[in-house]
Every structure is written in structure tokens, then in C-alpha cells.
Amino acid sequence: MLRMINFLLCVVVLLFTSLPVLGSPTMRGTIIIDISDGTITGDITLENFERDENSAYLLNHGLNIKELRDSSGVILKYNRLQESPRYESSAYVIPTNDKKSRNYVPSSVSFHYTGKFPVYSNSEKSAKDWKGNIAFNDSGMRADGLQSALFPTFFTFKNDRVHDLVTYDLTVICAACSHIYIAGDKVRSAPKATFTAALPSSPMIVAGKYKISSQQGADIIESNTKEENHFSVGTNWSDVIESTKSYVSCEMVKNRPFVFVELDSLDGYSGWMWASTNTIVSVGNGSTLKPFLRGNNLENHVEDFSFLVHEYTHLCTETLGQGGPLSLLLNESVAEYVSLISIEKVFGQAVLKNKICELQNSISDAFPASRVKNLKNAMMSLDVFSQNYIFGPLLLLQLDRSYGRDFTLKFINSLIEKSKKGIYININLLNSMLSTINKESKKNKEISTSEGNIEEIEVTNIDCNLK
Numbered sequence: 156m157l158r159m160i161n162f163l164l165c166v167v168v169l170l171f172t173s174l175p176v177l178g179s180p181t182m183r184g185t186i187i188i189d190i191s192d193g194t195i196t197g198d199i200t201l202e203n204f205e206r207d208e209n210s211a212y213l214l215n216h217g218l219n220i221k222e223l224r225d226s227s228g229v230i231l232k233y234n235r236l237q238e239s240p241r242y243e244s245s246a247y248v249i250p251t252n253d254k255k256s257r258n259y260v261p262s263s264v265s266f267h268y269t270g271k272f273p274v275y276s277n278s279e280k281s282a283k284d285w286k287g288n289i290a291f292n293d294s295g296m297r298a299d300g301l302q303s304a305l306f307p308t309f310f311t312f313k314n315d316r317v318h319d320l321v322t323y324d325l326t327v328i329c330a331a332c333s334h335i336y337i338a339g340d341k342v343r344s345a346p347k348a349t350f351t352a353a354l355p356s357s358p359m360i361v362a363g364k365y366k367i368s369s370q371q372g373a374d375i376i377e378s379n380t381k382e383e384n385h386f387s388v389g390t391n392w393s394d395v396i397e398s399t400k401s402y403v404s405c406e407m408v409k410n411r412p413f414v415f416v417e418l419d420s421l422d423g424y425s426g427w428m429w430a431s432t433n434t435i436v437s438v439g440n441g442s443t444l445k446p447f448l449r450g451n452n453l454e455n456h457v458e459d460f461s462f463l464v465h466e467y468t469h470l471c472t473e474t475l476g477q478g479g480p481l482s483l484l485l486n487e488s489v490a491e492y493v494s495l496i497s498i499e500k501v502f503g504q505a506v507l508k509n510k511i512c513e514l515q516n517s518i519s520d521a522f523p524a525s526r527v528k529n530l531k532n533a534m535m536s537l538d539v540f541s542q543n544y545i546f547g548p549l550l551l552l553q554l555d556r557s558y559g560r561d562f563t564l565k566f567i568n569s570l571i572e573k574s575k576k577g578i579y580i581n582i583n584l585l586n587s588m589l590s591t592i593n594k595e596s597k598k599n600k601e602i603s604t605s606e607g608n609i610e611e612i613e614v615t616n617i618d619c620n621l622k
């Protein structure tokens with residue numbers, strides 16, 4: 156009898172272990188890009204996503220669906236939702252005849268789609284350019300991996316999560332391009348290239364006529380319009396990596412090539428940076444990275460160092476920005492906090508103090524009437540930029556001052572672990588994490604437990620008049 160039970164147990168265990176493990180969605184297929192007339196044609200299959208009826212597929216609102224098919228090639232009906240949960244995309248669902256279920260969620264769905272975007276020559280400027288734009292200019296095409304949804308992207312409403320981190324097997328055809336790159340793999344030669352990522356990656360893509368170089372293990376993609384010579388990655392770059400890794404766990408970047416991308420903005424005046432799976436992209440910043448990467452004297456490049464640590468931290472904490480009402484706040488605050496304490500380590504306390512004074516002043520200048528002391532009133536009275544990039548980092552610095560750096564880093568790293576597991580992060584979870592770390596830390600030394608609620612922790616201004 157015991158043997159029989161053991162046998163049955165083994166069968167049950169085998170049955171469960173042989174079921175496919177749901178992790179990140181997988182994506183395969185082909186896209187064709189024409190950089191001279193701004194067209195994109197995609198035939199992309201999305202699989203291995205959670206079969207949650209309260210979900211949708213996001214696709215950039217400039218892309219038009221020709222048809223949707225299931226794994227047997229059957230054409231599926233679809234509806235576009237009135238409102239999309241994300242600005243740059245439209246959201247699609249597959250309706251079901253069965254009144255009990257909300258939507259039909261097949262195990263695999265193929266999108267056949269096409270779109271045409273304006274191409275700006277060097278002499279023309281667009282009114283606006285931004286990260287989520289699918290941007291075409293003389294040099295080629297650029298699309299980030301999260302906002303622009305150039306590839307169909309799975310979305311779950313229950314946790315407000317964009318499942319942009321995918322494993323993929325993609326072919327890209329671009330006849331007029333010299334090179335193509337998808338974040339998570341490496342730069343490849345055009346006109347036809349195949350890209351694979353076995354580890355979850357945010358599929359930011361560039362395809363065009365670029366200058367390509369390679370320095371100290373990093374590949375560099377530059378817009379052809381740049382007259383200066385290629386980058387030279389100096390020793391300062393390793394300072395950025397070392398400093399970031401000394402504060403946050405950084406497994407996301409393991410064993411994959413690192414890529415810098417520097418491109419022009421379509422509007423000719425805005426500039427910004429972002430991070431997508433082992434890639435730091437700088438758009439319209441001219442030579443922001445170059446002097447720094449040439450290994451110049453670090454003292455002259457505090458801002459560059461601070462930008463790069465901020466972006467590198469994003470690469471280490473990619474799941475933190477995937478969804479939920481607190482995701483932007485936590486994602487940006489953590490990156491900025493790591494950047495601030497790195498400045499302190501490399502340039503000294505006085506430089507950090509100056510930075511904190513700048514942050515404090517910018518809140519009181521922009522919001523003179525409000526007395527912003529804690530997260531609760533910051534969320535009500537500050538704009539989103541100030542919440543994410545100013546108040547959030549100041550709150551983490553307050554934790555650092557009150558409870559110590561080890562405490563704060565423990566809090567941040569357990570936050571990253573939770574986000575990797577896809578756990579929905581809300582205020583209650585943050586509070587319970589604080590109290591757990593507090594209890595653990597108390598084993599070694601006395602720490603006040605009076606501030607148990609992250610929304611109530613008072614951020615006190617440092618005295619900027621003291622020399």
C-alpha cells in the first residue's frame with residue numbers, strides 16, 4: 156500500500172513538474188522596417204503569458220492590426236478598449252461568447268500588423284520627441300522597450316503590470332540599414348538579422364545607418380550625424396559599475412554584452428536618457444557621455460557620473476518599474492538614491508550636501524505654499540516629477556539618516572527581490588518590510604520603531620547654511 160501511495164505521489168509530482176512554468180512571456184516572429192518611408196510590418200507571436208481574463212495586449216496606437224491568429228492559425232476577433240492603461244498604446248482584448256468569462260485568452264496569439272510613421276530629415280524638426288515615441292529620422296528608427304509597444308505587449312490589470320520583459324527569437328529585416336540592435340542581444344549587421352534572448356529583456360530596438368565601435372567590452376551605437384570620433388570608454392565607466400553594484404544586487408546584467416546608444420532627438424531641443432536591458436540610451440544630449448567616457452578627470456563630471464549611476468541602477472532593478480501605482484516612484488527614487496550615495500562615496504560629503512540642498516530648494520521654490528513633510532502629503536501636493544525625482548530620494552535619504560545605510564539598502568534590495576517575483580507592491584507591503592527589517596536590525600543595535608509607517612515618516616530638511 157505504501158509503495159502504491161509512493162508511486163501515486165511520484166505520478167502527481169511528475170504531472171506538476173512537467174507543466175510549462177510560467178515566467179516571462181516569449182515572443183517570436185519577424186518585423187520589416189523601412190527607414191526611408193517610415194513603415195513597420197510585424198508578424199509577432201506572443202506566448203507563455205498568464206491566462207488571466209482581466210488582461211489585454213498593448214500595441215502602439217500608430218500600428219494597425221491586420222489580423223490576430225491563435226496557434227492553429229484560426230483568425231481571432233478582437234476589440235479595442237475605449238481606454239488604454241498606457242498612453243502610447245491601444246489596448247486589445249479577444250472577446251468570448253461565453254458570458255461567464257470576461258475575455259478569451261488563448262495560449263498563443265499572433266499579431267499581424269503594420270504602421271507608417273513620419274520620417275524627419277536633419278533639416279526638419281518635429282514639435283515634440285519623447286521616450287515612448289517610435290521615432291524615424293535620417294539615421295534610422297528608434298523605439299524603447301516599454302512605452303512605445305512596437306511589439307505586442309501583455310498587460311494584467313490586477314497589478315497594473317506591463318509584461319515588457321520577455322524572452323525572444325526575432326528576425327528583423329531592414330534593407331537600408333547598416334546595423335540593427337535589440338536590447339538583450341547584441342548589435343548585428345543589416346539587412347537581415349536574427350536576435351535571441353533567453354533571459355527576460357525589454358526589447359528596445361534601433362535600426363539604421365550608425366557608427367559602431369567597441370570599447371572595453373561595451374558596444375557603442377552612434378548616430379551617423381555626429382562628426383566627432385567614436386566613444387572611448389575610459390576607466391571612469393568601471394567606477395559607475397562598481398559603485399552601483401556595491402549598493403544594489405545586479406544579477407540582471409550578468410553575461411550579456413553592454414551597449415551605449417547615442418542618437419539625435421527629432422525635435423532638436425529635448426534630451427533624455429533611459430535604460431533598457433544592458434543598454435543605456437542617450438537621446439539628443441550631444442556629447443553628455445563622451446567626455447566622461449574618455450576617462451577625463453572625474454571631478455569635472457559629477458553630473459555625468461550621477462546620470463550614469465542612475466541609469467545603471469535601472470538596469471539592475473528592471474522589474475521595479477513594471478507596474479503598480481508606486482512603481483514609478485520607487486523605480487526613480489531608488490535609482491536617484493543610489494546615485495546620490497555614490498556621489499558621496501566618490502566626491503565626498505560636501506558634494507552630496509550641495510545636491511540635497513538643491514533638491515530641498517527645488518521643492519520649496521516650486522511649492523512654496525505646501526509644507527511637504529511626508530509621503531502622504533507629497534503624493535497629494537507635489538507634481539509627479541517632484542514626487543519621483545525629489546521627494547522620493549529625500550525620503551530614502553531620511554531613512555538613511557535615521558536608521559543607517561545598511562538598513563536602507565536592505566529595504567531597497569528586498570524591494571527589488573519582491574518586484575522580481577511579480578509581487579504587487581503597495582504601502583502595506585512597504586510598511587511590513589520596514590517592520591521586518593527593523594526587527595532583524597534590532598538584534599544587533601537599538602533602532603527606534605516609532606516610525607513604522609512609510610507614509611508618515613517625516614522628512615526633515617538639512618541645514619544648508621551650515622558650512
Ligand SMILES: [Zn+2]
Binds near residue numbers: 465469487
Ligand atoms: Zn530614471
